[in-house]
Amino acid sequence: MRTPPPSFSGYGLGLRKEHYRDFLDTDVPVDFVEVISENFMVDGGQPRDILRRIREKHPVALHGVSLSIGSSDGLDMAYLRRLKSLADDVQPLFVSDHLSWSRIAGFNSHDLLPLPYTEEALALVCRNIETAQDVLGRAMLFENPSSYVAFDGATMSEWDFLAEMSQRTGCGLLLDVNNIYVSASNHGFDAHAFLRGIPANRVRQVHLAGHTQGPGLLIDTHDKPVCDDVWALYATAMSVLGPVATMIERDDDIRPLPELLAELDTARSIGTRSADHREVA
């Protein structure tokens, strides 16, 4: 049985190409950076060179979007081998992806599609996680996605699914606090119940991001600063989790680096204060 990767507590940013120059030429005050794995799963050229140079300066977490751990027809082994090659090269803090699916029968949606939280899906996801972890030779982290629909026939909550998945496979969890907030709003569940239901000792990383109000739903757009409600939920999360690697994801309307670093300072301040007042179960 695998165990989640070692803990790392610090504050980081998602590395985006708009900030490559800053990271290459200056000493950016972050404890780690997270990169989208697929952007660097290429044969050669500048992307891999940039990643190598940034890796010399900062610990790196690999965060994927295309593993499709919930695909009912199994994993794409060619994809996994490429991911392993990248991970072996980078020696990352974490290798993570999402509790979702994107690929079926050769079609790839390139979106994080929701899973029904059923025993059948749980068994399949666990099987796929074990395969992925065996190929990679390391435990992964899986992130709770934002979701916009729930399926008839679900037999467990998302947090129960995550907890059982982690228990069975030894994978760690990447807790996206904004996604909890978005999904709680969209599906009408209690975000604090989610936090209470997650096995805190298996959470290795936290994501923070902004969202947008859509027609009748919140949409996880990563194009805005973290909102006050999500900061409050983050404070609660950190009081439960204790010190854990936290980062801010910004994928659209990318702001100048000083703005994101100021936002990260807010995370550092809230996270440190809340983790210091950790609730002991």
Place this chain on the structure above:
Amino acid sequence: MNLAEVQRGFSDWLTDTTGEDGKPAIASQASAGFAVYRNNYRAQLIGCLEASYPQVARWIGADAFREAAIHHIGIHPPRSWTLDQYGVDFPDTVFALYPRSPDLRELAWIECALAEAFVATDSTPLTTESLANVNWDAATLTLTPSLRMHEATTNADDLWFALDAEATVPEGEMLDQPGGFVVWRKGFRSQLKRVDATDYAALLALRNDGRFAAWCDVLVERLAEERGIARAGTLLAEWIGAGIVVDVEIENQGSS
């Protein structure tokens, strides 16, 4: 309904561009949430094509490009895990939509090739020293893995350079003599060059059969002996300097 049926039903609905059903058949009731997924799917792919073909988009205009992208998404659902692969057949879609604009198709090919070359396998340039004492009669030349080639019938390269520089764009026109577009990467920068028919044929021949002697025969056949051999020497020097020829292997001796 099992998970496989749920996933097939969801993906069938996502890729269905004929109907505007608000939900997959697998769902008991419509919800605004399904529309979010369909919108995400389409927006992601349109964004991918816009990022991959910025000069085509500038050339035909945002509205026409969006129309072409939506048409492409309808007939080419993505199949690869990487979005880098999505849109490799967009030049064919462009040609199908604009059959009287070969310049547009070739412009799209150029953009696709430049993007592929950008992340192609690395290669190390040859040094002058490594070429000393080469027995050329037994030499086989290796081309950079980033090399992409396509017949040139239009001035699409002129269009690309002008669009990229945001300069005045010339009229698209047919070439008097077809040649070839050559795309490769030198260092970290993708390169684009149009070559004449002879040089294009020579590069094609070299890609098909890397033996230097056989390649010289092709040039001699086209240009006669004296000019053919002289041209081979000139092209070899040029292609080594440009990073197109990246290795010289000697039979029984290995790489230089």
